[in-house]
Amino acid sequence: MSSKLSEEDDNRLLKTKEVIREFPILTQYTLSKALKDKKISYTKVGNTNYFRVKDIENFINLGKKSDNDD
Secondary structure (H helix, E strand, O other): OHHHHHHHHHOOEEEHHHHHHHOOOOOHHHHHHHHHOOOOOOEEEOOEEEEEHHHHHHHHHHHHHHHHHO
């Protein structure tokens, strides 16, 4: 049952400010650059970008891996 909860949690959509609040390692600049470079997927509704929690976590983990490769 806990895995179902975590799956639902992973599929939550967060606005840019919510992402920055929940993942303080990210800044608005980082998200904007990731969008421009197509490194993170998002859903746009009107003028608002929404990000899936699992996509944000994958983006952070990929960034950590590339930092360790240097």
